[in-house]
Amino acid sequence: MAEPQRSDQGGGVRVDAAVLGFPNIVKHIFEFLPAKTLCSAARVSKLWKHQIEIVLRQRRQYYWELFESEGGKNHVAVLSSVEQFILDLPVCPSLILVLSTDKLWKKKYSSSSDSGHAHSSHHKKKQTLAERLAAIVPPRCKIICSSTYGIIGTSSNLARTKEIEHSEAVAVLCFGLHPGLEFVPIDLNPVLFRDKLESLDFNRSDTEQAIQREDFGFLPPCPDIKAMLMCCNEICDPKIGQMLYTYFKKPLIVGGFVNHLCTNSYSYRECLSDMNIDYHELGDNEYLSCLGVTGDKVQAASVIFPPYLTTPEDADTVVQTLKEKAKDMPLDHTVAFMFACVARGMQCYGSYNVESSAFRKYFPKVPIFGFFGNGEIGFEYPREEKSEKPPDLFHSYTTFIVLLSLS
Numbered sequence: 001m002a003e004p005q006r007s008d009q010g011g012g013v014r015v016d017a018a019v020l021g022f023p024n025i026v027k028h029i030f031e032f033l034p035a036k037t038l039c040s041a042a043r044v045s046k047l048w049k050h051q052i053e054i055v056l057r058q059r060r061q062y063y064w065e066l067f068e069s070e071g072g073k074n075h076v077a078v079l080s081s082v083e084q085f086i087l088d089l090p091v092c093p094s095l096i097l098v099l100s101t102d103k104l105w106k107k108k109y110s111s112s113s114d115s116g117h118a119h120s121s122h123h124k125k126k127q128t129l130a131e132r133l134a135a136i137v138p139p140r141c142k143i144i145c146s147s148t149y150g151i152i153g154t155s156s157n158l159a160r161t162k163e164i165e166h167s168e169a170v171a172v173l174c175f176g177l178h179p180g181l182e183f184v185p186i187d188l189n190p191v192l193f194r195d196k197l198e199s200l201d202f203n204r205s206d207t208e209q210a211i212q213r214e215d216f217g218f219l220p221p222c223p224d225i226k227a228m229l230m231c232c233n234e235i236c237d238p239k240i241g242q243m244l245y246t247y248f249k250k251p252l253i254v255g256g257f258v259n260h261l262c263t264n265s266y267s268y269r270e271c272l273s274d275m276n277i278d279y280h281e282l283g284d285n286e287y288l289s290c291l292g293v294t295g296d297k298v299q300a301a302s303v304i305f306p307p308y309l310t311t312p313e314d315a316d317t318v319v320q321t322l323k324e325k326a327k328d329m330p331l332d333h334t335v336a337f338m339f340a341c342v343a344r345g346m347q348c349y350g351s352y353n354v355e356s357s358a359f360r361k362y363f364p365k366v367p368i369f370g371f372f373g374n375g376e377i378g379f380e381y382p383r384e385e386k387s388e389k390p391p392d393l394f395h396s397y398t399t400f401i402v403l404l405s406l407s
Contacts, residue, residue, distance in 0.1 A: 027051040034088045035176075059090050061176035062335065062406070064367050066153035066160065069104075069168035076109045079129050082170050083111060086133060091176030095183045095291075096137060098145040099171040099371050100129060101164065105147035105260050129170065130262040137264070142185055144291065146231055147260040149342045150372035152356055161356050161368055165345050171369050173335065181406055184220055184292035185263065186228070188240070197239045202246075202390050219247060226298040227404055229337065230255035230377050232288040240288060241377060241393035248292070252300045253393060254378035254402045256339040256371060261289055299405040301325040302381040305340075305355060307397035310348055315358040319401070323362045325382070326403050331366055333407045338370035340399040345372060355399055366403070376400055 020026055030038055030052055038056065042049040065085050069078045086096065108126035127135070130145040137143050153171025154161045162169075175183065225248045230241065234257050245253055293300075303322045305315065338356060346352050359368055378400035379391035 021047065023047060023051055027055060030055045035090055035092045036087060039092065056091060056176075059176070060333075061091055061178040062174065062333070063089060063091070063156065064154060064171070064173045064335075064369070065156045066162065067170045067172070068162070068164060075104055075107045075168050078104065078168060078170060079107070079109045079132075080111070082129060082172060083132055083136065085172060086136060086174070089174055089176075091174075092138060093141045093174045094177050095175040096133070096141060096143045097173045097369070098129070098133065098143065099151045099153065099173075099369060100145065100147040101151055101167065101169050102147050102149060102259055104129065104168045104170060107168075134262070134264050142183060142264065144185075144231075144263045144289065145261070146258040146371070148256070148258050148371040148373045150345065152338045152340070152368060152370040152372075154367035154369065158365060158367065161353070161360050163340075163345050163353050163356050163372075165342075165352070165372060173367075173369050178295075178406060180297060181293075181295040184225065184294060186220060186244075186290040186292055187263065188219075188288045188290070194237070197237055197243060200239060200243065202239070202242050219244075220292075224294050224296075225249075225251045225292040226295065227252040227254070227293045227300040227402070229291045229293075230288070231258045231261055231290070232377075233257055233259075233261075234374055236288055238392075238394040242390035244290065245390045245393070251292075252302055252378075252381040252402070254302055254337060254339060254400050255290075256373035256377055257375035258371070258373060261287060263289060293404065295406065297405075297407045299329050300381060300402065301329065302378055302400055302402040304378065304380055304395075305344070305399035305401075312349065312354050312358070315349075315355045316361070319355075319358040319362050322359075322401060322403065326363075326405075329403065329405045330407065331363065331405065334366050334403055334405040336363065336366050336368040337402045337404065338368055338399065339376050339378065339402075340370065340372050341376055341395075341397050342372045342374060343397055344399050355401070359401055363403075368401070378402070 026048060030041070035056065038052045042052045067078045067081050069075055106128060108128055110126050111132055133143055133145065150163065150165035151169055151171050152163050153169070228244065228248070228251050230253055241253055245251070301322060303318050305318050309315065309318065336359065340355065356368060376395045376398050377393050379393060383391065
């Protein structure tokens with residue numbers, strides 16, 4: 001093999017093109033490149049494509065990061081960092097969850113990735129984060145952006161988990177194509193089935209049979225949903241959650257009330273079109289967006305922090321219960337979600353990060369994400385009682401923490 005030749009300009013090294021035909025060499029190079037670059041490089045040759053497929057399969061299939069403004073003075077830096085994180089992902093994303101504080105939701109910025117374009121910078125179109133991410137993600141990637149009063153997030157190196165209640169921040173969680181795992185968007189127009197909900201009596205023993213007989217053709221046929229993340233606003237009918245719990249054969253349902261929501265799923269756009277609502281502004285209209293998690297190896301567990309638990313010792317006790325529930329759950333590929341009332345956090349404990357710190361004490365290698373809202377959705381899972389009646393799903397002054405094991 002020829003020795004690398006030193007370039008005449010700048011003292012750099014010019015590598016003989018033949019070197020890039022050696023599988024082990026190109027594979028080693030590809031291991032340092034983001035997925036977006038690899039997808040372009042895969043068009044060069046069959047050898048490159050094969051090596052790239054190997055590299056992508058060997059990578060972990062989910063990534064995350066927490067972004068926070070320094071003193072709330074530079075939202076452009078935060079938004080640009082989020083965008084760059086998405087562009088530099090090591091895997092081709094199939095799902096991206098973006099949790100933003102309200103202070104950042106409507107702020108606009110000019111993308112730094114457009115800097116090489118011919119038009120001058122003052123002609124760049126300013127966009128919100130949701131608008132920009134919808135434009136840069138791969139066509140088949142689902143993206144769900146929401147904003148609330150505060151968020152919970154974990155840094156990519158697991159060194160920092162924070163409950164951010166009063167500043168500009170974004171938490172991002174991205175999933176690649178994980179074999180045996182699927183995320184199913186379920187976006188509903190509550191107006192379409194309000195009459196059906198009113199006719200349901202969940203105290204009756206035959207309600208489950210009535211729901212299965214009813215025409216809910218707008219729901220996807222996914223009988224193996226193990227868990228469901230649910231976001232809605234304050235005017236959503238609580239019966240919606242109970243109907244979904246019954247229809248999908250009793251999965252774990254968790255989530256909360258959000259102030260803004262935007263996704264690129266087809267069902268979401270179709271839902272808003274039926275409601276004559278603009279894609280980026282739901283306003284005071286009733287809305288509901290869910291994400292079903294399916295897979296033979298998916299496991300879930302959840303706990304509730306009731307309103308009367310208000311000390312760090314109480315929080316520690318609750319997380320110990322979650323630890324016991326998860327004793328047989330593999331944690332290598334596990335993420336956690338936390339949905340808290342806006343009245344908890346600092347207002348409840350007198351200090352920040354109490355509940356998330358208790359979680360990290362017992363689950364130091366599991367990233368956690370979530371938000372503070374005006375209402376929480378969920379229940380203790382697995383359920384201790386064997387009742388066929390759906391659990392109460394809508395709560396206030398509570399916190400839910402959920403473990404979701406993906407394999």
